[in-house]
Amino acid sequence: MSGPVFMNFPITTTSHSLSEYRARGGYAALAQALREMTPAQVGAQAKASGLQGRGGAGFQTGLKWEFVSKEAPVVYLCCNIDEGEPGTFKDRWILEHSPHQLLEGMLFASYALRVRHAFAYIRGEFDLPLRRLEGALAEARAAGIVGENILGSGFSCDIVVHRGAGAYVCGEESSLINSLEGKKGFPRNKPPFPAVRGLYQRPTVVNNVETLATVPWIMANGAAPYAALGARKTPGTRLFGVSGHVASPGLFEKPTGYPLAQLIYQDAGGVLGGRKLKAVIPGGSSTPILKAAEIEGVTLDQESMGKAGSMVGSGAVIVIAEGTCMVRLLQVLSRFYAHESCGQCTPCREGTDWMNRILERIVAGKGSAADLATLTRLPTGIMGNTVCALGDAASMPVVSFIKKFGDEFAYYVAHGRSLHDGRLAP
Amino acid sequence: MSTTTLKVTIDQREIEARPGETVLQAARRYGIDIPHFCYHDKLSITGSSRICLVKVNNLPKLQPACNLAVAPDMVVETGNEQVKRAREDVLQFILVNHPVDCGICDKAGECRLQDYQHQYGPAQSISRDPKQHKRKLHELGPRIVLDNERCILCSRCVRFTREISKSDALGIVERGNHSYVEAQTPGQFNDPYSDNVIELCPTGALLSREFMYKCRVWFLQPVRSVCTGCARGCSIKSWRRMNVRQQHMPGAAAGNLAYRTTVFENSAINGPWLCNKGYDQHTWMARARIAQPLIAGKPASVGDALAATGRLLAAAKNPAVLVSTHASNEELDVLQSLLGGVPAYPHRDCVPVEGEVIEDNLLIRADKNPNRRGVVERFGEKPFDTAAGHDLVVVWGEVSGPLPFDGVDWIHLTPFGTPTASPAAIVLPISNTYERHGTFTNFEGKLNVFEPVLEKPAQVQHAADVFRSLAS
Numbered sequence: 001m002s003g004p005v006f007m008n009f010p011i012t013t014t015s016h017s018l019s020e021y022r023a024r025g026g027y028a029a030l031a032q033a034l035r036e037m038t039p040a041q042v043g044a045q046a047k048a049s050g051l052q053g054r055g056g057a058g059f060q061t062g063l064k065w066e067f068v069s070k071e072a073p074v075v076y077l078c079c080n081i082d083e084g085e086p087g088t089f090k091d092r093w094i095l096e097h098s099p100h101q102l103l104e105g106m107l108f109a110s111y112a113l114r115v116r117h118a119f120a121y122i123r124g125e126f127d128l129p130l131r132r133l134e135g136a137l138a139e140a141r142a143a144g145i146v147g148e149n150i151l152g153s154g155f156s157c158d159i160v161v162h163r164g165a166g167a168y169v170c171g172e173e174s175s176l177i178n179s180l181e182g183k184k185g186f187p188r189n190k191p192p193f194p195a196v197r198g199l200y201q202r203p204t205v206v207n208n209v210e211t212l213a214t215v216p217w218i219m220a221n222g223a224a225p226y227a228a229l230g231a232r233k234t235p236g237t238r239l240f241g242v243s244g245h246v247a248s249p250g251l252f253e254k255p256t257g258y259p260l261a262q263l264i265y266q267d268a269g270g271v272l273g274g275r276k277l278k279a280v281i282p283g284g285s286s287t288p289i290l291k292a293a294e295i296e297g298v299t300l301d302q303e304s305m306g307k308a309g310s311m312v313g314s315g316a317v318i319v320i321a322e323g324t325c326m327v328r329l330l331q332v333l334s335r336f337y338a339h340e341s342c343g344q345c346t347p348c349r350e351g352t353d354w355m356n357r358i359l360e361r362i363v364a365g366k367g368s369a370a371d372l373a374t375l376t377r378l379p380t381g382i383m384g385n386t387v388c389a390l391g392d393a394a395s396m397p398v399v400s401f402i403k404k405f406g407d408e409f410a411y412y413v414a415h416g417r418s419l420h421d422g423r424l425a426p
Numbered sequence: 427m428s429t430t431t432l433k434v435t436i437d438q439r440e441i442e443a444r445p446g447e448t449v450l451q452a453a454r455r456y457g458i459d460i461p462h463f464c465y466h467d468k469l470s471i472t473g474s475s476r477i478c479l480v481k482v483n484n485l486p487k488l489q490p491a492c493n494l495a496v497a498p499d500m501v502v503e504t505g506n507e508q509v510k511r512a513r514e515d516v517l518q519f520i521l522v523n524h525p526v527d528c529g530i531c532d533k534a535g536e537c538r539l540q541d542y543q544h545q546y547g548p549a550q551s552i553s554r555d556p557k558q559h560k561r562k563l564h565e566l567g568p569r570i571v572l573d574n575e576r577c578i579l580c581s582r583c584v585r586f587t588r589e590i591s592k593s594d595a596l597g598i599v600e601r602g603n604h605s606y607v608e609a610q611t612p613g614q615f616n617d618p619y620s621d622n623v624i625e626l627c628p629t630g631a632l633l634s635r636e637f638m639y640k641c642r643v644w645f646l647q648p649v650r651s652v653c654t655g656c657a658r659g660c661s662i663k664s665w666r667r668m669n670v671r672q673q674h675m676p677g678a679a680a681g682n683l684a685y686r687t688t689v690f691e692n693s694a695i696n697g698p699w700l701c702n703k704g705y706d707q708h709t710w711m712a713r714a715r716i717a718q719p720l721i722a723g724k725p726a727s728v729g730d731a732l733a734a735t736g737r738l739l740a741a742a743k744n745p746a747v748l749v750s751t752h753a754s755n756e757e758l759d760v761l762q763s764l765l766g767g768v769p770a771y772p773h774r775d776c777v778p779v780e781g782e783v784i785e786d787n788l789l790i791r792a793d794k795n796p797n798r799r800g801v802v803e804r805f806g807e808k809p810f811d812t813a814a815g816h817d818l819v820v821v822w823g824e825v826s827g828p829l830p831f832d833g834v835d836w837i838h839l840t841p842f843g844t845p846t847a848s849p850a851a852i853v854l855p856i857s858n859t860y861e862r863h864g865t866f867t868n869f870e871g872k873l874n875v876f877e878p879v880l881e882k883p884a885q886v887q888h889a890a891d892v893f894r895s896l897a898s
Binding site for chain 2: 377
């Protein structure tokens with residue numbers, strides 16, 4: 001495990017502590033920037049690095065910061081630690097092993113945006129990450145790094161940790177804001193975007209953990225070296241979590257533009273038991289699936305992945321071996337989205353549940369060709385018509401699975417059982 | 427407020443929109459109907475029903491018209507294929523688990539979902555799934571039941587209790603397709619404005635226990651009336667049987683009956699809201715009344731009672747009148763023109779009943795009489811003068827508290843009451859607000875008009891007629 005931005009130190013029982021983070025050079029860039037740089041310069045450097053949001057949508061971070069009005073009296077920053085996309089476990093690694101890196105990134109962002117109170121919204125299921133984050137925060141507060149007059153610079157910023165209550169939809173920025181405000185985690189209609197009216201009706205920036213934790217490296221090493229890493233249009237390194245039917249699943253820091261096949265076959269040790277690869281879900285469960293043949297030459301950046309018809313998303317690569325029943329797999333995904341739909345808007349609330357019930361029926365061997373037709377039809381009524389992207393996220397797998405593995409679905413409804421007997425093919 | 431307008435094109439029609447307005451509001455002013463469930467003029471916008479999606483500026487994604495502010499040179503399409511398809515899909519989604527039991531639903535006939543399904547919905551559902559069953563006839567509170575199968579989770583009722591009545595009495599619990607509306611304390615939805623949510627509900631999910639299964643709404647017709655519950659004098663619709671149907675009703679009285687009360691939207695006085703006492707106006711008007719004139723407690727004919735009253739008045743040396751604060755301005759004018767120097771004082775017909783909300787910041791006023799202002803404007807607000815030595819008092823209006831005099835002969839003109847509760851020398855039953863037309867002046871000085879809802883019984887006189895015959 002190695003990489004320039006995150007995986008640049010050996011993990012020990014104390015490697016997450018403040019003293020070791022400082023020994024690795026942590027907070028030095030912050031101290032220097034607070035003394036020598038203006039907030040606008042910090043923002044400009046983040047923009048020049050070409051850093052993109054790592055939560056899934058891949059929006060330019062510097063640009064997101066720029067949308068916040070310079071005249072706004074109060075601005076909030078929220079760090080989105082509601083890592084809930086199935087297959088994703090990168091933010092967890094950062095919190096468990098390098099929580100100070102995130103805090104430093106949050107302070108950089110707060111300085112650039114003139115934020116007095118920043119919030120860390122952590123998902124309710126995270127236990128060790130929460131303890132590590134709170135421990136790091138206590139250390140940083142005691143050392144004068146968080147709070148009043150940070151490192152004697154005159155800049156003050158408090159970081160507040162808020163624990164979510166276990167809703168996938170709260171990873172969506174506006175429902176995260178609602179949840180922070182103590183309301184039900186319902187996404188808001190956009191516009192207005194959070195950068196205009198967010199938390200407590202103030203301009204708010206919501207950034208992913210990995211995005212913010214990358215900022216200290218950019219500030220320490222400069223925007224140009226970061227922009228030189230990885231693919232030209234979407235530079236940097238990313239944490240890719242490989243899971244599923246692979247020999248050695250895990251988290252790998254790779255520059256963008258890294259070949260997907262190499263990540264699976266070399267870094268993750270290839271498909272489990274030397275089996276054939278059937279398909280890959282390349283960026284978290286809501287991204288369209290790619291067949292084995294389609295990953296040839298695909299690299300892990302938006303451009304290449306977009307051409308292949310999918311997305312890098314949250315960098316969660318789910319590997320599926322030959323012999324897996326795609327109908328059952330889709331039903332598992334579909335059950336997740338039906339369970340996690342917040343129930344605010346009609347198409348998603350009714351649609352995700354409807355799709356799930358149809359899939360349940362198909363898997364139970366009671367499906368029909370008409371069910372398959374309905375299943376193909378329903379996503380078209382959901383996608384684009386909902387308040388947030390959960391409706392799209394729930395629909396994309398259904399569309400891509402049926403498109404690419406239609407024969408398996410047809411076999412299942414025709415014979416009332418799976419084309420595969422449940423064991424992985426030899 | 428800026429007076430400039432924006433040019434917006436909706437369905438190839440150029441319209442002048444006001445800045446800050448939403449597409450839905452602008453379109454409605456020009457008679458272009460964009461269907462909506464969750465949107466309501468007086469409530470915050472959630473944009474959750476998604477039936478109001480429209481095509482804007484040829485963007486690939488449809489936008490909710492309820493939440494979209496107009497912008498200069500915006501081009502909106504409300505009826506192209508994509509929009510029609512999205513509406514069909516939304517209705518399809520809403521109806522996938524809706525029981526479609528319009529045949530036994532009180533809302534049928536005035537149901538938004540029913541209307542939109544007929545106007546915009548697909549001819550046939552593509553669903554072949556069995557309906558998901560949910561809790562039916564759930565008691566939200568003493569007045570309201572909830573049918574979760576019919577609920578489309580538009581959250582109008584929830585937003586009403588949060589933003590208008592401020593009781594926070596309702597909320598949506600659980601998540602996704604399992605979510606449902608529940609009272610904060612289950613079964614205790616006791617908001618004094620709770621009945622508004624029945625009307626707000628775009629489907630038949632929230633039902634009045636009082637009106638439940640009483641009558642199909644298309645057999646009823648609304649009559650504009652005024653609530654007599656307090657000095658606010660809210661505009662209401664009183665619903666009576668349509669005349670053509672009366673002959674089919676069992677029992678003679680059924681035709682001459684008010685079945686329910688709903689709000690008559692009146693932005694000058696009550697807006698689109700009404701308190702529960704207002705929603706109970708028809709039951710309040712159906713209280714016990716004296717059917718026939720009484721002389722010394724004995725039933726008498728109208729002619730005899732009027733003659734006896736005339737004799738008493740002629741014999742009186744110093745009579746006085748307590749003037750009803752439930753009387754219309756027109757009746758007050760008649761009395762004023764015939765009074766000829768007899769002193770008149772405002773009467774307090776109704777006092778708060780036990781458990782009633784006395785006053786709040788929304789509608790309810792402490793004075794429980796609708797036309798005190800009209801009486802005061804004509805006769806002054808001096809209370810009954812006990813020192814003036816009146817030897818006969820004409821009490822016009824109900825008596826619900828102690829009378830301001832003692833040991834004096836009195837004549838009672840009353841729309842309600844029982845013979846034992848009215849120990850006057852002569853009792854003359856008079857018509858109530860449901861049986862005449864007129865105007866009230868509310869506490870703010872605003873006039874509000876009411877029309878007759880029902881026919882008055884034969885032995886009951888209009889108060890104005892009583893005064894006229896006494897004067898002649």
